[in-house]
Amino acid sequence: MRLKDKVAIVTGASSGIGRSIALRFAEEGAKVTVADIQEEPREGGKPTHEKIKEEGGEAMFMEADVSSKNSVQDIFYRTAEKYGRIDVVVNNAGIFIQDKIENLEEEEWDRIMDIDLKGVYFCTKEAIEHMTTEGIEGSIINISSIAGLVGYNGATAYCAAKGGVSNLTKEVALDYGSEGINVNAICPGVIKTKMTEEFREDDQVRSFMEQNTPYKRLGKPEDIANAAVFLASDESNFVHGQNLVVDGGWTIH
Numbered sequence: 001m002r003l004k005d006k007v008a009i010v011t012g013a014s015s016g017i018g019r020s021i022a023l024r025f026a027e028e029g030a031k032v033t034v035a036d037i038q039e040e041p042r043e044g045g046k047p048t049h050e051k052i053k054e055e056g057g058e059a060m061f062m063e064a065d066v067s068s069k070n071s072v073q074d075i076f077y078r079t080a081e082k083y084g085r086i087d088v089v090v091n092n093a094g095i096f097i098q099d100k101i102e103n104l105e106e107e108e109w110d111r112i113m114d115i116d117l118k119g120v121y122f123c124t125k126e127a128i129e130h131m132t133t134e135g136i137e138g139s140i141i142n143i144s145s146i147a148g149l150v151g152y153n154g155a156t157a158y159c160a161a162k163g164g165v166s167n168l169t170k171e172v173a174l175d176y177g178s179e180g181i182n183v184n185a186i187c188p189g190v191i192k193t194k195m196t197e198e199f200r201e202d203d204q205v206r207s208f209m210e211q212n213t214p215y216k217r218l219g220k221p222e223d224i225a226n227a228a229v230f231l232a233s234d235e236s237n238f239v240h241g242q243n244l245v246v247d248g249g250w251t252i253h
């Protein structure tokens with residue numbers, strides 16, 4: 001029970017990585033707000049909050065769009081109202097669009113920036129306001145990507161947005177460390193979720209990915225969830241402003 005008595009918001013938690021984080025947090029004793037644009041998991045199965053409750057945990061679902069300021073404010077207001085406080089915020093909701101700059105339309109650029117970067121800004125702002133007002137020494141965990149640290153072929157807008165998330169993490173950590181607010185990012189490699197299904201189905205691409213990963217496998221959502229539990233727990237209090245790469249070694253060469 002490494003997160004006993006903590007209250008967490010996980011965005012994009014109906015599916016994939018966010019779902020796995022919400023489930024692990026609940027296993028470790030946290031009460032979880034599952035905030036997502038849709039309730040049904042992209043990969044199928046029971047909605048995350050129902051699965052948590054079925055296993056004896058505490059959770060609620062909130063339909064929310066992280067690219068909308070009002071929607072984000074509502075997540076924080078309703079979570080604080082129901083659970084009394086907010087200790088951990090995981091900014092996980094995101095989309096992936098693969099397009100080289102020559103094909104990238106302005107609408108696509110704006111959409112990815114609105115969800116992957118502006119969404120993190122809205123949620124972080126609310127988290128900081130809540131934690132500083134209530135005197136909570138909480139944790140903010142941003143799900144960036146290896147594409148926020150190195151180039152990733154044909155993903156111009158995604159790399160730009162995730163690069164923003166990775167550096168926003170360092171800057172916010174600099175400003176609020178003295179208040180005891182712990183801020184870090186996780187940079188996953190290629191993880192088996194619906195987001196990556198299309199290119200994982202291409203044998204050539206999948207085998208290229210696997211062969212170039214020193215660990216010789218792609219990531220699982222649980223690999224990221226375990227890192228998130230560590231960053232949300234008191235064990236990581238002196239780990240601050242970091243981009244924790246969880247990629248089986250992809251970025252070391």
Ligand code: NAP
Pocket residue numbers: 011012013014015016017018035036037038042064065066067092093094095096115143144145146187188189190191192193194195196
């Ligand atoms: P996923 O399986 O597609 O899950 C993302 C969830 O976020 C979906 O339920 C999605 O709903 C929701 N979402 C999308 N836009 C939203 C919005 N505006 N507001 C609230 N929720 C929204 O993706 P994933 O692979 O778990 O990715 C999670 C995070 O990890 C993302 O930030 C992604 O960039 C990052 N990441 C993933 C990988 C990877 O290999 N999978 C690698 C590095 C980083 P809809 O289905 O309706 O869109």
